Amino acid sequence: MFNIIMEISKYLILIMIVIYTFECFSVFGYHDAYTKMWILRRQSMWMFMIHFLAFLTIFLNQQEVKILVFYVVQVVLLGAIILLYSIFYPKVSRLVVNNMCMLLSLGFIMLTRLSYDRAVKQVMIVVVSVVISLFVPVIIRKAKFLPKLRILYGVVGVAALAAVIVVGRRDNGALLGFEVAGINIQPSELVKIVFVFFVASSFYLSTTFKNVVITTVVAAAHVLILVASKDLGAALIVFVVYMVMLYVATRQPLYILAGLAGGSAAAVAGYYIFAHVRTRVVAWKDPFAVYDGAGFQIVQSLFAIGTGGWFGLGLCQGMPNKIPVVTTDFIFSAIAEELGGITAICLILICVSCYIMFLNIAMQLQDSFYKLVALGLGTCYIFQVFLTIGGVTKFIPSTGVTLPLVSYGGSSLLSTLIMFAIIQGLYILREDEEDDIERQKELRAKRRQKAQQTGRPRTNGTGAPKRTAAGNGRRKPQDRRQNIRRT
Numbered sequence: 001m002f003n004i005i006m007e008i009s010k011y012l013i014l015i016m017i018v019i020y021t022f023e024c025f026s027v028f029g030y031h032d033a034y035t036k037m038w039i040l041r042r043q044s045m046w047m048f049m050i051h052f053l054a055f056l057t058i059f060l061n062q063q064e065v066k067i068l069v070f071y072v073v074q075v076v077l078l079g080a081i082i083l084l085y086s087i088f089y090p091k092v093s094r095l096v097v098n099n100m101c102m103l104l105s106l107g108f109i110m111l112t113r114l115s116y117d118r119a120v121k122q123v124m125i126v127v128v129s130v131v132i133s134l135f136v137p138v139i140i141r142k143a144k145f146l147p148k149l150r151i152l153y154g155v156v157g158v159a160a161l162a163a164v165i166v167v168g169r170r171d172n173g174a175l176l177g178f179e180v181a182g183i184n185i186q187p188s189e190l191v192k193i194v195f196v197f198f199v200a201s202s203f204y205l206s207t208t209f210k211n212v213v214i215t216t217v218v219a220a221a222h223v224l225i226l227v228a229s230k231d232l233g234a235a236l237i238v239f240v241v242y243m244v245m246l247y248v249a250t251r252q253p254l255y256i257l258a259g260l261a262g263g264s265a266a267a268v269a270g271y272y273i274f275a276h277v278r279t280r281v282v283a284w285k286d287p288f289a290v291y292d293g294a295g296f297q298i299v300q301s302l303f304a305i306g307t308g309g310w311f312g313l314g315l316c317q318g319m320p321n322k323i324p325v326v327t328t329d330f331i332f333s334a335i336a337e338e339l340g341g342i343t344a345i346c347l348i349l350i351c352v353s354c355y356i357m358f359l360n361i362a363m364q365l366q367d368s369f370y371k372l373v374a375l376g377l378g379t380c381y382i383f384q385v386f387l388t389i390g391g392v393t394k395f396i397p398s399t400g401v402t403l404p405l406v407s408y409g410g411s412s413l414l415s416t417l418i419m420f421a422i423i424q425g426l427y428i429l430r431e432d433e434e435d436d437i438e439r440q441k442e443l444r445a446k447r448r449q450k451a452q453q454t455g456r457p458r459t460n461g462t463g464a465p466k467r468t469a470a471g472n473g474r475r476k477p478q479d480r481r482q483n484i485r486r487t
Contacts, residue, residue: 005060009053010314014342020046020102021346024353027095040094044082047102048075054109054315061316067112074108074123081130085424089137091431092424093361099354100420103405106347110334111408113315114327118408129414133421140370140425141432146197147369150205153198154218160187160194161225186411188226188234193415193422195222195238196245196376203249204369212250216242227266230274233399237383239263244379245372284397297324301392304337305344312340327408329400333392347406348389355382358423364430374426377419 020043027039055071078101085097104126111119140146164187202215219242226235243259270277279294287295287302300323307313320326320334336344358378365371384401391398402409404416 006057006314006317009057010312010340013050013053014311014340016046016050017343017346020050021349021353024095024099024350037094040098043095043098044101047098047105048078051075051078051105051109055112057315058109058113066116070112070116070120070123074105077123077126077130078105084130084134088134089424089428091428092137093357093427096354096357096420096423096427099350099357100405100417102350103347106335107331107406107408109315110331110338110406111327113338114321114331114334115408118327121410122408122413125410125413126417129417132414133417136418136421137425137428140422141428147201147204150198150201153194153201157191157194157198158218158221158225160191161222161229163187164229164231165225186409188229188231189411189415190418191222192234192237192241192380193377193419195219196241196373196380199242199245200369200372200376203245203372207250212246212255216246223266227270230276232270232274232277233387233401236387236399237380237401240383241376241379245376248375249368249372280397280399284394287394297330298392298394298398300324301330301333302394304333305341305393308337308340308344310341312336312338312343314338328402329388329398329407330392331407332389332403335406348385351382351385351404354420358382361423361426361430365426366433367429370426370429374423377422381416381419 023039023043023046027036030036030039051074052071055067055074059067059071081101081104082097085092086094107122108119111122199215199219202211202218205211219238222238223235226232226238239259243256243263246259247253247256271281272278283290283294283298287298289295291299304318304320304323307318312318315338318334318337320337323330323333326334332344332347335347355378358374358381362371362374362378365374381404384404387396387399387401388403388407390396391400402412404412
């Protein structure tokens, strides 16, 4: 009986996530607000049904009441996120909220299947992160001084990364963070957001050659400190984000060519300087040749993806726990193995849908500072997705970064939720700008209408101009002056 339920739920989950993903893009084709809202509400229904079927399968496999209790907690949490955003920020992008909750629910499903204790911690982190992120949109909307804090952004970013080198805790050969009251903090995740604000504020101030050089020096300091900490994934993200923002702000191809040349030279130097970089490159080139060593992780990931096929083995039917650090760096492989390649592709498309919304907001914003912020955060998000999925599929060497909102991780989860909240704040700003434009149009239309009415000569009902008290049909000089002032 369990096998029948598992097979049915597997295909139902597959069908519903395909429909959900299709609606992520089809909603852009509708201009009617009622139709859009109906599609977005239907998306929420698909998400909760996928979540229910997945936890039903896990419960039938493990037969533990705590799974049911944990499921109810997650439903309340996801429902509260949607409800709170709808109440406090009715102008937010509902598609971004839906995608955020969908990615979180997929992470909850796989983490509960892989490690119940880590799933509980993940839910607790999400609760705290959501409470913090709910204050972000109003700050973005009300704080008009954000473009003026360039020095503060630069100092905070460099100081936070430098603190890791001084008091950081080594993890797998890299200095990634430190513990405070038993909580592991990875500053590089939050510094990525601060760095985007620094670059945006700097180019908002000026795009002269002198200012570009100053900004590049500070950006290079961020990258070099991350390289010294051996956090090469974060260093690569910061470098790419800066290159994209630099080109968009200046429209100078020479800057990009110089940056790519410098980045390529730094990559070659890093290969010869850092042993673990050479190890990852060797494992990427031929992981089966070093299967007993550096290639074990990527080989297990490829086995998992290949075994899952298009439709997956079903929840609790695979062996994803054989992949090292599967809950963080390689959770995409676990999803592909048990939920199938089609589900994995849909996951990628959902992330792309988020990125499209980020770009859409960036293109429609009038203020260049907020435009650059939206572009930088979108680039940071989608490039991290690319690094994670590219690493586990052997498309590129593994960089050790997490899949945003899906992988286990406190700092990564907090920074991504703040990033999405900032985007929502920018979306509200865009809506405010459109409302202001509409009000200005209406005001101009009323003024034109009033001008036409006041400028039309008054008649006596027969079509002839109405005579003045003098009886000669002419207006007094002071009447003409008053009419000019009213116009």
